[in-house]
Amino acid sequence: MSGINTKSLQRYNTFGIAAEAKEIVLLTALEQLEVIPQLESCLFIGGGSNILLTQDVNCTVVINKTRGICTVSEDDHDIELAVASGENWHDLVLWCVDNNYGGIENMSLIPGSVGAAPMQNIGAYGKEIKDVLTYVKVVNLKTRETIYLTNAECKFGYRDSIFKKDAKGQYFITEIGIRLTKKNHLLNTSYGDIENYLHQNGVTTPTIRDVSNAVIAIRQSKLPDPTELGNSGSFFKNPIIEQAHFDTLKAKFPEIKAIQL
Ligand SMILES: Cc1cc2nc3c(=O)[nH]c(=O)nc-3n(C[C@H](O)[C@H](O)[C@H](O)COP(=O)(O)OP(=O)(O)OC[C@H]3O[C@@H](n4cnc5c(N)ncnc54)[C@H](O)[C@@H]3O)c2cc1C
Incomplete structure (x- = not known):
């Protein structure tokens, strides 16, 4: 024993x-x-x-616990990767940053696996997985057939997808495809405290690593580490409101944050 x-x-x-x-x-x-x-x-x-x-x-x-990252296609500007669903999401982000592949750095330190990422269209600091996802490979749990769903077929919304609605409980996600940039990265530093962090650390021309480091530092300062204090992140979704409503709130509470969907 x-x-x-x-x-x-x-x-x-x-x-x-x-x-x-x-x-x-x-x-x-x-x-x-x-x-x-x-x-x-x-x-x-x-x-x-x-x-x-x-x-x-x-x-x-x-x-x-499935593992594996491989290149599907690439040209001078972009690379498409196929990633096994059991890979750790944050490890994937760090691997991409190390290889100078841009597009998921704002989602640094989101806990969990790659395969669960499309379930709720994970997102943070102005980026969501739907922004880079090319396909989701799934096994139909009833027929055991393997099929590919395109980004559009996943019906992504804010923390939402087909996997939480029409296709709930139907599939095991085995692999995802993501398209990332190899140069001229489109950095998104306007959301949350990223700009402040970069400014405070004297970063004037940020790289994807700078953005990743900023997000990691901000998240570590705000969120409890699940290995120290059991948790599952936020229990709420941000409200989606009309622009006019937001403008009224912004006039009253200038610090209020939002992203345009
Ligand atoms: C501290 C903390 C911070 C967080 N911050 C964020 C954040 O900023 N943004 C965000 O979007 N989320 C956040 N989350 C939530 C969480 O990180 C995501 O929901 C993540 O995608 C969950 O991945 P997981 O592998 O742990 O999923 P699990 O908890 O293992 O599974 C979640 C659901 O998906 C199903 N599932 C898992 N893998 C598969 C698969 N391969 N195929 C089919 N179904 C599957 C499970 O059956 C279950 O229903 C946070 C969580 C924590 C603890």
Whole structure:
């Protein structure tokens, strides 16, 4: 006896809740899905940073550990990457920054996996995954067929997608495609405190690394680290209002922040 509870989900959710699964499968290769009898009754977990386990889970829990990043196509200006859904999102951002691929640096330090990112169209500091996503590769949990969904087919909205609505519970996301810039990066530094951070640190011509560093520093100063204090980020969505309504509020509260959708 090792003394380790192999059915505990405690280490697989950022609240650190010690719920138990009927069975845990650590998915490192997609072929493992073939021997799971009823895929549609499984619970799929990436980083466990957007779930709250309120009780034991009476089904097979698949922990997504699939890995891999490869180039689909590239030219002088852009590169399209195919990324396995089990990759850690923030590690992907850092890898892209290291390689000078621009487009996701504003989403530095968002916890979780690449595969969960399209679920709610993750976003932060003026950027969302829909801005760079080219396709989502999925396995239909009922038919086991693999299909590709285009960006448009994902019906992205503010923290929203088809995976939360019409296609809820239908697919396991196995891979995503993202198109990033290799030069002349379109930096977005106007949102939140990024400009202030760059100014305070004497950065006048920012690079994607500067933006990533700014976002990391700002997030670390604001948000609790789930490894120290269990949490799952925000429990709210920002309200979407008409421009005229925003203008009235801005006149009253000049500090108020917004982005144009
Ligand atoms: C401190 C903190 C800060 C955060 N900040 C932000 C933020 O700035 N912006 C933002 O958008 N979000 C934020 N979040 C939320 C979270 O990071 C995202 O929702 C993230 O995409 C969750 O990824 P995950 O792998 O942890 O998902 P999980 O919690 O593992 O899963 C979430 C849901 O997606 C499903 N799922 C997971 N992987 C797959 C897959 N491959 N295929 C099909 N279904 C799948 C699960 O079954 C579950 O229903 C934050 C969370 C924390 C803890």
